[in-house]
Amino acid sequence: MKRTVSILVALVLVLSVGVGMVAQTAPKIGVCIYKFDDTFMSYVRNTIETAAKGKAILSVQDSMYDQPRQNDQVDQFLVEGMKSLAINMVDPSAVSVLIGKAAKKKVPLVLFNREPAAADMAKYAMAYYVGAKAQESGTMEGEIVADYWKKNPSADLNKDGVLQYVMLIGDPSNTDAKYRTEFSIKAVTAAGIKVQKLAEDTAMWDRPKAQEKMAAWLTAYAGKIEVVFANNDDMALGAIEALKAAGYFKDGKYMPVVGVDATPPALDALEQGYLLGTVLNDAKRQGLATFELAYSLALGKPASTTVAPLANADGKPDPKGKYVWVPYVKVTKDNYKAFK
Amino acid sequence: MNEHSLAVEMRGISKSFPGVKALDDVSIQVRPGTVHALMGENGAGKSTLMKCLFGIYRPDQGSIEVSGKPRSFQGARQALDAGISMIHQELHPVPFRSVMENIWLGRYPTVNLGLFKLVDNRRMLRDTRALFADLAIDIDPRAWVQTLSVSKIQSMEIARAVSYDARVIIMDEPTSSLTELEVEHLFGIIRKLRSEGRAIIYISHKMEEILEIADEVTIMRDGRRVGTYPSGELTTDLIINRMVGRDLTHRFPPRENVPGEIVLSVEGLTSANSRSFRDVSFELRKGEILGLGGLVGAQRTELVESIFGLRMVKSGRIRVKGEEVRIRDSIQAKRRGFALLTEERRSTGIFPVLSVRDNTLIANIRRYVNRIGLLDRRRGNEDVQRSVELLRIKTPGNDTKIESLSGGNQQKVIFARWLLTDPDILILDEPTRGIDVGAKYEIYSIIADLAKRGKSIILISSEMPELLGMSDRVLVMCEGRATGVLDGKGATQERVMELATQFMT
Amino acid sequence: MSTLARAEGPRRSIAELASKNAIVLVLLGLVLVIGAARPSFLNPENLVNILRISSVRAIIALGVGGILIMRGTDLSAGRTVGFAAVVAASLAQRDDYASKLFKDLPMLPLLVPVLAALGVGLLVGLLNGSVVAFLKVPPFIATLGMMVIVYGAVSLYVDRPPMGAQPLGGLREDFTNIGTGDTLTIPNLILIAALVTLVTYVILNRTRLGKNVYAIGGNPEAAVVSGVSVWRNTLLVYAFGGLLYGLAGALLAARTGGATNNYGQMYELDAIAACVIGGVSTSGGIGTVGGMITGVLIFEVLNNGLVVLGVSAYWQQIVKGIIIVAAVAIDIQKYVRKR
Known part of the structure; x- marks a missing residue:
């Protein structure tokens, strides 16, 4: 009984410290x-x-x-x-x-x-x-890619006029993830570019997971991937780390990667030329x-x-x-x- | 006698556990260069006393001196450091490790590499070989303990206790799994240790062993010391008399049961485990008490648990009242009228934190479900109360947790539990283990009364007097085989031992 | 006994070898099956990559493994890895990185973030060990509590003004090089993991601590009556585990070039699963370093292989779950004896 009372008193004290300021x-x-x-x-x-x-x-x-x-x-x-x-x-x-x-x-x-x-x-x-508007974030992501694609003909590695991409999805049950996945591609096709999806997989918004998935894709689709879409920046940065490990971003080897959120590490990656673009929510x-x-x-x-x-x-x-x-x-x- | 010449002196030791006073003002003196036997029935307090000496238990009262120095050990480590080692009654091997690692557990030899110490496996192997050679034990030091037979493990434990180079070696039932030849071997080791001036404290139930090897015998009963005697003054009868505290003739209640027709017949039963029993046949009659005798490792428990459906059987037939049955689990066994009181009351018998009521009703709980699917408390309470009165269970109340009852009363609750299922055949596996002498008599009375009421009983007991005193017939097993059936008059201690060791070399 | 075993030796050896190494066979089988379906899986770069990813996981598994062998468990492993990763990252941010967590932090020697991560892990390990050893709290509960506490602590650590909770990025090149660079053409991560494996092997097999861990896990009673100090070994094993989580955290931050407060989430379950796949018994006393490493490799081969095969995310989960249970079912047969 005594103990219960003292615990309660302590709780009340702790809670009141947090509240009583204003x-x-x-x-x-x-x-x-x-x-x-x-x-x-x-x-x-x-x-x-x-x-x-x-x-x-x-x-x-x-x-x-x-x-x-x-x-x-x-x-x-x-x-x-x-x-x-x-x-x-x-x-x-x-x-x-x-x-x-x-x-x-x-x-x-x-x-x-x-x-x-x-x-x-x-x-x-x-x-x-x-x-x-979650759709808007996907649309903007797609527009960044479409813009880049049109300005850089060399981005079409196999010269087939089709944009081959991989997609890192956040959480398949999340509406933001669905919209970003869907509308980013819609924006690209709306700009008159043909696309082909090589692979998509969920990395649960997580940087290490995205790194691991990307590394596996680089094995499965060596030299075929032309653009990496990610539902958020953490995953985009994970993909970039995998790309770095595979020899990208040096000696003229480049891969456009886009994300969403504009987190500080993403902005840093932008500055350093790793990340093509991101969308600030x-x-x-x-x-x-x-x-x-x-x-x-x-x-x-x-x-x-x-x-x-x-x-x-x-x-x-x-x-x-x-x-x-x-x-x-x-x-x-x-x-x-x-x-x- | 000069006190300082004593290897061990324990004075006025008392120790209580919930529900039972295990030791009450016990004193013993052990001289170096002697074998000092501790005798007493199960539950007399021998092992508890030795665990107090070895630092596993802390006595509530009393003092301990080792080689003249007052000691109060906080754990086995300190006891070992003070020159006491112990062979434990319950074997304590680490199963998935090698023999040598078991031997040197807690004191591995190491090589010093400056910052780190590495265990010196080569030296460990060498030392183990030397130790085994010295004791003439034939075990590969690198074998996994899990692959050893029980008697080899016991030999290993003996070697381990000796290897500590201790001044005092406690041996708690070191021969329980040994063959006669191995026992002789052990005695050779003990004599050698004694001649080196070490003190051996030897606990055993086996009279002949005690009379052969011991110099002095301390007899205990119900947690007290009865007395200490030079072994030359003792005979088997005298020891039993003092252990039990009354004449043998009055140890068991009169039995008025009359065996009737055959209710259970077992033919050629063989275990699915090739190391267990094989080709066992016997019959059990209505109202009969059939004793099941043998040494540890005779596979008696395995046999009855197989009949009860807890273990797998390879071949053989079981007939209940003439009808062949195939029992696959305890639920079917219950339905066929079997009841099993297991050997390990603590681990497979009681539900320690549940009440006396719940422990009584658990095997039969379906019967108390009422129309809306809930338990009918009133009906349950009535049955529990009736059982408590009938079996004279001493409990503060029916809601008391069973763990706070004494061993005897716990066992009675388990009897009550199975009696409520109204069984025809009761299998009792060591029903009086760890129970006070007084309570034993009450358990015997319950057994005798059940037989008189026409229940058939299979009684496993390692206590020879109990086996002989309670059974109408005794089936003896040795290493998984039935070696003979003795009826009441023909059953003597010697005959049982002979059959129990028939296949041993 | 021994002569008997030797006499039967040659006849049994092939079946026995297969049963003892069932797990290695499972691993080889997986590699071959995936490789047959998608030859690019067997590219040296991809295999090296699997090893690189396995490195961090292996270090965590080795930490948990010792604890499991001693009949303990550690649910806080994953969160501790995350905590260590965040601490290491926070101390290894570039000077010119605009959103540094500690604005005025000077460039520290490279060793500092790594040591800080090790310190964090060690601290958590010691706390876990103390609670288990002295307060006698069952390991499951003690480390469950610690898992929650550590997450709170890491969130508190990272959520500070003016930026608030944020992913930590902008890590120094020399720091990320630990996780991404090579030494003599071998990835650093793999070298470090190999070293840790060796050290753990020596500790578990050639030191008193290791032997005591097996003894306590195999039969705690035996350890007690043999005068083995259970509390001391408990403390040491949890501390060693913590140290490895700390290292894993630093390496994870270095490998991914950043950290957030939800790094490491659920890694403990992957590690425990990998250990169990590798034959570590959760009821204690059984387990080998080789088994743990094999378990981790099976896990990561699956992770990578299923993606390379293009298996959908949901099916990946189902397949992994089945493999965990199946691998253990196969492996446990050598201990299951007919009653």
């Missing part, structure tokens, strides 16, 4: 991140936390890639009387349950980064979404938009953000819309310095 009048906002070890989401989270300083009391939870855990966290937020919620869902298709919970307590809900179905969004007037502006939206709603004001106008699900501006679309940015050798 003035009591600031609204409380609950934030869930689908998992903390996702690099991109860490940027978003950091922006949200920075933006909230002095304005709101945040409770930021790690959902550890576990939707049931996130549901429990949201329940806890509602019990604690959060004024608004900013939720980065683990599984966007399970959103109706969360929307139901928030609607019941009339707490505004800002979903971000992982897009739920429009039909679910329609169920609750105070449900908003902040994110980027603007974490800072996404985090800022998420916070501004959740903050205005928590104060009971109309939804507003300085990042981009409110829009509808298709991307058309609409003052009554429930979507904020944060644009992607192409990053290549020409403009990378602006993002460092």
Whole structure:
């Protein structure tokens, strides 16, 4: 009994240290991140936390890639009387349950980064979404490649007029991964270039795995691969390491590799001439938009953000819309310095 | 006597375990250059006393002096360093390692390479060969222990204990798996050690061995010392008398069972394991107690476990009440009216942290499922209570964890468990091992009563008096073969031993 | 006994040799089957590449292997590799790299990041060993807890302002050279792994620690009554394992030229699986260095071979799972005795 009490006291103390900093009048906002070890989401989270300083009391939870855990966290937020919620869902298709919970307590809900179905969004007037059009990231990746292909005829190694490529997929069950895979190739074909897929495989967004897959492909398709697409930069960098080991990037041997995210190591690789290009999913502006939206709603004001106008699900501006679309940015050798 | 001439002196040692007081104010004195035997029934506290000396257990009370110096060992390492080595009753080989690595475990010879020390395999081999040559033991030092027979492993353990060059060597049942010839060999080694001035503490159940090799005998009973005697003053009867504490005639309850028709007949049963039993035949009658005698390694446990469906059989026939049966697992065995009380009560009998109630009902739990699929607590409780009263199980309550009961009462709970399945044939594998003498009598009474009520019983026992005192007939096995059946009057200790060692060289 | 075994020796030898080396045969079989289907698999570059990738995995497996033999387990191995990789990477970033984790960190001697990684591994190993040896927490639970703790620690380490959690890149050439370069035409990674294999072999077979590990794993009671210090050996084995994870982490960072806080995730399961495939018994006392290495090679040949064959990602998983169970089923037959 005594021990239980002392453990409880200790817990309360620890928890109160984390909370008691901000003035009591600031609204409380609950934030869930689908998992903390996702690099991109860490940027978003950091922006949200920075933006909230002095304005709101945040409770930021790690959902550890576990939707049931996130549901429990949201329940806890509602019990604690959060004024608004900013939720980065683990599984966007399970959103109706969360929307139901928030609607019941009339707490505004800002979903971000992982897009739920429009039909679910329609169920609750105070449900908003902040994110980027995942298709757009794939499209931009494809445009970078198409641009390069047209400017460098020597990129067509076997001179057959067809672009032979390999694709490193993040996680096949992830919609971003699907869109990037699909729309990057669509953009290339839209530019009038014929393509042939040599291989595609999943490397789970992971750099060592991508390195291993790429090394195997270099064996299986020696000299045939003309372009490497990767769903994110970590995998692109893994592929680059495998290419380096196979003798690329010296003595004029080059391989165009593209990724998404514009992480610092990717920008570095751009600078050094390894990476052809990447696409910035603007974490800072996404985090800022998420916070501004959740903050205005928590104060009971109309939804507003300085990042981009409110829009509808298709991307058309609409003052009554429930979507904020944060644009992607192409990053290549020409403009990378602006993002460092 | 000058105290400092003693090799070991233990004074007023007491040690308790949950539910049982294992040692109660025990003192012994062992002189160098002698063989000091420790005798007593199972559970008398001999092994516990020696584990206290060897630092495996810490006594609750009492003091220990070795060669005149007060000692309180915190573990085997310290005891070994102080010049005490021990052959353990339970053999302790490391199976997938070589013989020599087992011998030198904990003190491998090394060569120093400055920063590192490497184990000197060549020296280890040489030393092991020399040791085995010295003791005239014929084992390849490089063989894997897993491939050795039990008696070879025991020889290895003996060599190991000797190799420590200890002043005091404890031998806890060192001959349990040895043939007569090997025992003689061991005695030769012991005499040599004795002549070198070492003290041997020798634990054994075998009277003849004790009378042959021991200089002094300390007899223990129920965790206490009965007395210490020069072996010249002792006879088998005297030892038994003092070990048991009452006359042999009253050790067993009167039996009023009358064997009837044959309920089980086994013909030419042969194990699937070629090293186990073969071609065993016997019959068991209704209301009969059939003893199963033999030495360790006679494959008695393997035989009954095969009948019970726990082990694979290659050939042979089993008939229950005239009907040929094929039993593949314990569920079918139960259905055929068999019950098995296993030898290792701790590891295969009780569920230590479960209650007396659950331990009683577990084999029969289906019977207490009610219409909606839940357990009918009331009906279960009634049966448990009836069993507790019938078998006079001493327990604070039926919800008590069984591990806090004494060994005898644990065994009674297991009896209760199997009796609830209403078996026709009970197989009892060493049912009184590790049980206090008083409780043994109660177990015997239960067995006698069951037989009287028409249950058939197979009783495996390594205790000769128990085997002879409780059985209507005794089937003796040796190295996996049945060597003879003795009926009540013809069964003497000598006849059983003769049959039990028939194939041994 | 011995004479008997010798007399039967020659007759049994071929079958016995096959059964004892079933795992090596499985490996050769896999290589041949994949090579027949896709000859480019047998290219020297590809085989060297498999060895290079296997190197890091082998070092982890050797660390876990000793622990498994002693009846322990280590679920924190993967995360510790990740922690060590991150620490090594953070201390080996180029001066001119814009997003350095430690902005003002001067160029350190090359040895520093490597030693730091070893230190991290050693620390985690010692903690694991202490919890198991002194607090008597079952290894599964102790290292499960440590796995979670280490992940928290690495995330804390990498998630610092102004950049926040980020992949660590921009590693120095001389550092990445450890993982990507050659010495005398042999990849450094393979040389290092070979050295570690040799050292582990000597420790397990020729030192007291090794023999004690086998004894404790084979029969803890026997070790206790023979005066073997169980806590001391437990501590040492976990510490040695930790040291190897630390090394593996540094090499992984060097090989991939970067690190993130989810490096090493689930590597412990791959390592345990590789050990078990290689004949290490999870109930202790059995296992050889050769077996562990063979297990790792089987794993990586599969990983690489299935990609080269163009097997879809989902089928790769299914095939790998089947091979794990099948390999162990084949291997365990030599220990299964009829009751």
